[in-house]
Amino acid sequence: MKAVMLMFDSLRKDLLSAYGNEETITPNFQRLKEKTVAFEHFYVGSMPCMPARRELHTGRYNFLHRSWGPLEAWENSAVEIMKKHGIYTHLVTDHKHYWRDGGATYHPRYSSYEFIRGQEGDNWKGVVDKPHVDLKLNEAPLSKKFKSKSRDQDFVNRRYMREEAMHPLCRTVQAGLEFIDTNYQSDQWYLQIECFDPHEPFFVPEKYLKMYGLEDGFHGWPSYYYNNQDGRTNALLKGYYKALVSMCDAYVGKVLDAFDRYDLWKDTMLIVNTDHGFLLGEHDWWGKNIMPIYNEIANIPFFIYDPRSKIQNEQRQSLAQNIDVPATLLDYFGLDKPQEMMGQSLKGIIEKDEPNRPYAMYGYFGSNINITDGHYTYMHAPITDEKDHIFEYTIMPTHINSLFSTKELQGMTLSKPFSFTKGVPLLKIPAQGFGGSNYHRFKNRLYHIDVDPKQTRKIEDKEIQCRLIQAIKKMMEENDAPSELYAFYGFDHEINPEYLKLLDRQVVESEAELIQGINFTTEELKEGYLAFIKNMPDASCIAECFKKQALIDETIFYQLVEETVGKERINDVMYQLNLNMRLD
Template sequence: MKAIMLMFDSLNKHMLSAYGCDETITPNFQRLREKTVRFNNFYVGSMPCMPARREIHTGRYNFLHRSWSPLEPFDDSMPEILKKHGIHTHLVTDHKHYWRDGGATYHSRYNTYEFIRGQEGDAWKGVVNKPDYQYESGEPEEIKQRRITSRTQHQINVQFMKNEDDHHLARTINSGLEFIRTNQSADNWFLQLECFDPHEPFFVPEKYLKMYGIDDPSVFDGWPPYYFVTESEERKSVIQKYYKALLTMVDAYVGKVLDHMDEYDLWKDTMLIVNTDHGFLLGEHDWWGKNIMPLYNEVASIPFFIWHPQCGQAGESREALAQTIDIPATLLDFFGLDKPADMQGVSLKPAIMSDDAVREHALFGYHGCHVNITDGRYVYMRAPVERNIDELYEYTLMPTRINRRFTPGELQGLTLHPGFSFTKGCPVMKIPAESVMTRGADRFGHRLYDLVAHPKQDCQCRDLSVAERLLVAMEQMLLASDSPDELWGRYGFTDASTPLLGLDPTLVPEFSEYASELRYGMLCLLQHLENSGQDSLVQRLKVCGRPDWTRNDLWQFVLDELPAEQHQAVFYKMALEMRLN
């Protein structure tokens, strides 16, 4: 028995011909569909990158207890379980997060691993005289500096990737193909062939750009703005074409993997999974990127293809609800191994065989933000009922973030928690959370979407009976996950007066007469002025502001009254706060 998991990052389901898109050139994904079973209701669990990968190892939700995280000492790792049972596990990836502080315990769970260098600002090539990268945003300084460092290093790295064969995607796939060629006649191995593309930066050889009418590769630097869409339709189209071009390159290399499956007749005894961690907003819902609420299906509903040699069923599709935490249970089951007691995911074999339901509901979300649940037809989003992140904690024995250790200041507030049902008797550190995303997650309110009536989630459903049913299911799943006690108050589960849908009007009483968008824009601007000691402008805003103001009126106040050097930061914060629909 052999298995290959071909994984990509930020692979958009709605951009693939295999899911009905006619705007992209993806013939090999269409070929993949004909060779495998396609799942139509496959969801993320914990967001974003490393939380999703922790779920691929452990088969349990990460986001209820922790944000970005390494594997913990008490975690059960699917590749490590395979390794302990004599199945050779091999990781090939250009995903640099495995080698950063926040992901450094993953790769060593495999028997062997290869790291392909140069992707997304990977600290690869050392050049002392660095290029100057100009980047202005209103993001917090730590995030801004991280982006500048990454983008500067990317400019250096690409100087060493002149040809397509030098491209990190090509080198990653080719290294995986080498493993397949070397071991195709052997038994008992698992290959995780994981590519960072089509994640940004959209670094694409010219031949793929030309397929979409881009003749000058310098018209865009490959970095989408992670911001409210302010670009012209022409500029928006250019950014989207870069993603599509990179997706077409990804498709070409999917074809190479399929060629090897054909050449060595691996279909007879080799499971093939093709998956991703999450999608990406390319202007939908007026936003670029992924780290923003609400967590719409462009990000949350992801492509998933699987060939199970014991089941067959090539060329068929499945409506059964499934999600990322089900992948490790499926692989363990394929190799004839029992899943650990703490693994919440289930084997997808019954769904593959005959579309039998394997789960009624799927939870998903970011730590501290909305808790979301779907039954495949409806998505219910439960917002925090508090404006801040007081009494929100991270539970861990591995105090690192995406690219650094927790600071001494962050650790000074820690206490020791006795542990949870899945920590195997280990107490854990309980550390006050620090998160930009969670501070304003309440502003979107509790939401319900009917994916049949409004598949683009552009109109909210008001069926209270459905919302109540999904709320009960959500509470049951939180109990089964042994979620932290504070989440019950944070999301209003214990308060019968909390509305099922909409926003609690008591959260922003200062501007109750304003439309929702302006209410949060006014609050954001007022807080900025108060926190920066601009008392005269506080009074002027209170005098000038009127309930009939539009977004443009508020924008103009900033342009007319605030110093120019504050505009970028203020507009960024306000755009985040005012993006409600």
């Protein structure tokens, strides 16, 4: 028995021909569909990159207890379980997050691993005096400062990747194919070919740009923000993304060629998947980190071939998620699933479209909690602020690029073990800076995705909302969610339609206390004000300044904010406030 997982990052399901798209050129994904079982309702779990990968190892939701972080001592890595039972596991990837502070415990779980350098500003080639490239994106100085080093390094790295053969995607897949060439006659191995593309920056060889009538020379870096870029930049970003997807498609074809060449179909499982999607201006958003998790992000492509059943060219409608992949691999290799693993093997769905879960739950740490039954999608907003409700539970306090600061650690306490930590108590650390704040501004959102898959029209139905909340609450209990989350989401009461109506009123009333005596011309300005005073030390004085105005319009709002923070900080502060003024 052998298995290959070909994984991409930020791959959109609805832009593949295999799922009905006619604009993006992806003949090999169509070929893949004909060789595998394609899932229609496959969903993310925890967002974004490393939280998703943690689930692909452990088969447990990450976002209820932790933001971005490493695998920890008590966790069951399916990859390591396979290795311990004599199955050779090999990782080849150009995903630099595995070599950062917040992901450094993943790759040692494999028997061997190979890192392909150069993606997204990877600190690869050493140039002391790097040229600074101003991409002229409409973003605040703080955002530019945060990303400028990565962008400058990216343009240094590109000097060494002028030919397609040197592109990280090419080198990654070729390294995976080399493993297959070397080991196809051996048995009991698992190969993970993990490609960073089509994640930004959209760095695309000219060959694929020409397929869309595009020229080389565009930087390919989107701004993670609301839709504030000019029309030409938006069009180029979308075009470059599609061209990069077509490049991914070409390398899917190379893996399929290897399966055909060595007739791996007789004894080798093939999985082609992604961690999440990516918004390209839909819902007036770009990226995937701070906005509601719309279907362009959440409903992801998933293809699987199981040589035991040899089913090909069929679709499945049953719900499944990333947390189901580890259990599927263990089941395939005849290994027992640890009791802490919540995901379920996909074998029954592959063979008979036999459901293994009634709901899929997903989310960002500290944000709206989301659920779908495959017909309705519900996004439930917090009802209160993050303070005293959101904590990082860990014994390995690392962020994406750094250790936790001493300031963060000064507030930590020791918590009791959770049911899945094998008796290990954890550090309980007040969370800071987890992608945004004031998430309750998005409010509760219910969509009937059978008739509105693009989620353009919210619907009101307290009975359905109540049913989906009860399902969320049950899944939180099954996953031993921290007790404080129940109050954060308003789940610390019996859930029924009347309570939900009361809850809606309580949220409005709590906000009314903070804006008493202040009138705003728009709901967006009100949310900007709430976010502003909640994050300022002299909030009472600021409130008095606002109350002196008869009516707060956009001009007066910006003027009062600038008077409070000063001209030096106004652009950075407004960048954050503009995000908090997005209500959709």
